Amino acid sequence: MKPQAAVIIPAAGFGTRMQCAEPKQYLQLSHKPVIIHTVEAFVFNPHIHEIVLVVPEDRVEKTKNLLVQHNLSAEKIKVIAGGRRRQDSVYLGLLALSPVNNIILVHDGARPLISQDVIDRCYKGALLQGAVIAAVPVKDTLKKSSADGTITATINRDSLYQAQTPQAIQRDLLLRAYKENGTLDVTDEASLLEKAGIPVVIVEGSETNIKITRPEDLSLAEKILRKKQVTMRIGHGYDAHRFSKERPLVLGGITIPHSHGLAGHSDADVLTHALCDAILGATGAGDIGKHFPDSDDAFKDIYSIKLLEKVISDTREKGYIVGNVDITVVCQEPKLRPYIEAMTALIAGCCGVPSEEINIKATTTEKMGFTGRQEGISCHAVVLLQRTF
Incomplete structure (x- = not known):
């Protein structure tokens, strides 16, 4: 088996250069907080088995709630309070991780x-290397200046790189670096390793x-997201x-007053x-009967929202998220309009999307067919899934 990996995501800073009242990691980016985009990238990666999210102490509960709202697994993600410095937050995250992560x-x-x-x-x-850092070559000409702004030298950029994250380290090396240099002020983990004499190798990052540091960075991120190649998959479902x-x-997870319910396992x-x-x-994963067969007593009288949560979880493991959903319930009686808002909110929560991405509507067949004769209820659902690269 390959060594197991985990990620520590330090997000305990405030980001004063953003010039806003909200910490930058909680600002909205394409309808989600910045930190949710970051977490999702690691949730979808097959190498990552555990995530520790380190946030300001007064944001721990809010962050946990955000994860729930976006259907991110509490089993895989821990949220803890950070320290005074970034390196303190990372060390607290390291202590919170399971020791099985190498x-x-x-x-x-x-x-x-x-x-x-x-x-x-x-x-x-x-x-392979023990410790690496994602980085990109410096492209612009670099100038050194005096205190009054006069250029004093042009710096050779041939061997210069702009550091990024992730920085990935074998666990024992990171613990050693903290033991030897954890009290020093550094800007990243690579600096701790360097001071401990541990080689750090550059791997290719991405432009x-x-x-997100300044307001214009948020606008740039929005543009990049819009331009990214998106893989979309469409699915249709029908049931009666x-x-x-x-x-x-029970419809859409909501119990609706009526003289009859629906028959099923x-x-x-x-x-x-x-x-x-x-x-x-x-x-392309088959149908509900394949995953939750009516021959299995484990699903007898089960609340179907639990089945949806499992389907969403499996879908996320494949790297797909829900884009939007359109549902049509065919039902002569009862009238569903009073319950659609509650159904929408519940389904949106399960899918990890805003309520406006879930459209639920009800129609009749003007008393034609089995639904018109009030023998039962049928439903059509269309979903758009997407994965960004």
Whole structure:
């Protein structure tokens, strides 16, 4: 087995150069906080088994809530309070990690555009070299000036690099560097390693792996995200259940007052089942019956939102996130309009998207067919999944 890796994401700073009341890692970038973009990149990476997110002490609970809102697994992510300096926050993160992680990546919370390729290069580099840092060659001509601004020299840039993160280090080397130099003021982990005489090797970074430091950086990140190649997959789901007496009627996870519920092995939530099928179809993963068969008593009368959460989790493991959803419930009775807002909010929470990305509508068949005769309810769902590179 390959050595297991974890990432520490220091995000305990405030970012005064952003000139705003909110810490920069919580600012909105393409409808999500910056820190959520950063975390998602590592959640999707197969090498990363644990994430420690280090935030300001007064932001710990808010950050945990943000993770829940965006459907990011609490089992894989720890949120802890940071220290006075960045290196203190990283050390606290290191102590919070499980000792089974042999490769430790450290990545700035304010670098939300980190690519899977760079993460992979850092992980593999640490395996082979012990310690690596993502960096890009300096492109611009560098000038040295005197106190009054007069140029005194032109610096040879041939061997100069602009440091980025992740920085990836074998665990024992990082612990050694902290033991020997942890009290010194440094700007990154590589500096600690260098002072301990531990070689650090450069691996190829990315020009788009920018750090959000000033207001214009946020605008640039928005433009980069819009230009990134996006892989989209579309799925369609359909389900139908007949009415049954003495069962609650559950649609979209919401119990709706009615004389009849729906017959089925689970709670027979036809809306949620159709959505599960749409998502599974988009990733080529079969259908709901394949994953949750009615021959398995583990799913007897199960709340179908739990099935949706599992489908979403598996989909994220494949690197896909929900873009938007359109659902049509075909139902003569009862009237669903009073419950659509609650269903929308619940489904949006499960999918980790804003409520405006979930559209649920209900229609009748003008008393035609089995739904028109009030024999049951059917539902169509269409989903757009996307993965960015």
